[in-house]
Amino acid sequence: MEEIKVAVSGANGRMGQEVCRTVLSEDNLKLIAAFDRHGEGEDIGKILGEEELNVFIEKLTEENLSSKNADVMVDFTTPMSAVDNIETALNCGVRPVVGTTGFTEEDVSHVKEIVDRQNLSAVIAPNFALGAVLMMKFAAEAAKYFSQAEIVETHHDKKIDAPSGTALKTAELIDKGRKEKPPEREDLMKLDGARGGVEKDVHIHSIRLTGPIAHQEVIFGSTGQTLTIKHDSFHRNSFMPGVVFAVNKVMETKGLVFGLENLLE
Known part of the structure; x- marks a missing residue:
């Protein structure tokens, strides 16, 4: 395979260091x-x-990045800086592969506009763990038969955004997969937020604690039964096969790809 030159943004962070180790291990x-x-x-x-x-x-500046002649820049930083980082990469002719979460719809539209203008490609993935991607695909399939669903996601206490990008993407896929909307209801809540937040008629509950890495379960309910789809990442290396897959794929694609599931055959 042809060599791909990779830059890493957020290289001194926990995910960034893992990405650097992985890049060094790939031929x-x-x-x-x-x-x-x-x-x-x-x-x-x-x-x-x-x-x-x-x-x-x-x-990370355009001057510093331009001098490296990179093909791809992998970004694991923060929602506050990621859009600027992506724009810097694209302005330098470098394809971004982004695992940072917390993007708004406006952010994604802005990135897509730049990608198209530069005639390049980019991958933004709420989750690079292949098991988590499959969890989202399975949830979309289950939504055809279960209109009611709730999501519980747990991450480490250093994660800034809540709900996670994975939870929001899962809610979007559930909404697209549904054949009917869940019944409307009014809850008598004795504590604000007790039912979590709501996205696409899906309640999302976010937990932030010291200890966990990334965990999510999607609970579907119907008469007399529940269905639970769960994924756990116990180490950051669980995301690395997806990162390598995306780095290779971004060299072959055109435009913005949002969600790793869109690259899976």
Whole structure:
């Protein structure tokens, strides 16, 4: 396979470091740049606890990225900076693969406009764990037969956005898959938010705790029965096969792909 030159944005974060390790382990991927707001000037190899790579942490700017001749930039940062990071990559002719969540519909439309204008490709995925992608696909299928559904998602306490991008995407897919809307009801809540938030007529409950990584269950209900579809990520390496898959696929596609399920055959 032809070598793909990869830059990583958010390289000094927990997910970013995992991405760097993964890129280094893949025969057809080459880590050529590491961007972060923290650790500027440090060798990413030393940060990873490995030998020095002569790839140093830099601030992400168009000037710095353009000088690297990268093919793809993987971004795991924050919702506050990700759109700017994507725009920087596209302006440099670099294809973004983005695992940052918390995008609004306006953000996605803005990114799509730039991708189309630059005649490039980009992948934004709420979740790169292939099991989580399958969970969403199975939930969309189940929604044809169960109109009532609720989502419980649990993440580590450093995750900024709630609900998770995976939960919001799941609610969207459930809504598209439904043949009928769930019955309307009025709840007598003794505590605001006790039923969680509501997206596409799906109640979403977000839990943030020290300890967990990423977990979600979708609970469907019908007369006399429930159906639960659950996925658990116990380590950040669970997302890496999906990241590698997307990095390879983004070189072959055109336009913006939102959701890894749209790349699965």
